[in-house]
Amino acid sequence: METVINHWKSKVEFKARVEEWAQKLAIDVRSVAVRPMRKKWASCSTNGNLSFNADLLDMETEIGDYVIVHELLHFSAPNHGKLWKMLMRAHLGNYEAIERTLRQRSAPEIPEGRETNVS
Numbered sequence: 001m002e003t004v005i006n007h008w009k010s011k012v013e014f015k016a017r018v019e020e021w022a023q024k025l026a027i028d029v030r031s032v033a034v035r036p037m038r039k040k041w042a043s044c045s046t047n048g049n050l051s052f053n054a055d056l057l058d059m060e061t062e063i064g065d066y067v068i069v070h071e072l073l074h075f076s077a078p079n080h081g082k083l084w085k086m087l088m089r090a091h092l093g094n095y096e097a098i099e100r101t102l103r104q105r106s107a108p109e110i111p112e113g114r115e116t117n118v119s
């Protein structure tokens with residue numbers, strides 16, 4: 001098993017990764033913001049403005065990748081149906097494992113429960 005855990009160096013690096021994924025997935029992103037959010041890991045507006053929870057910067061890069069791809073795929077698949085799941089698997093492999101980690105991670109800190117669905 002690979003045990004190397006990578007962390008984000010900066011907000012700039014995180015945003016660069018969003019751009020990278022957007023290009024790879026051929027999605028037009030208008031703006032990317034990383035800011036404190038109380039109840040969500042990320043959100044996107046219909047005109048292509050993306051926001052990510054600043055807490056993600058303190059987590060492993062694989063969790064950031066999960067949230068980035070999750071959100072970007074909603075541009076082509078609005079819900080978590082078959083198409084979305086298929087694309088998640090194609091790009092991230094065993095994404096359910098990361099999803100579980102994220103769900104466990106969010107519970108103790110935010111009593112009212114934070115959405116694991118990022119949009």
Ligand SMILES: [Zn+2]
Pocket residue numbers: 070074079080117118119
């Ligand atoms: Zn979602």
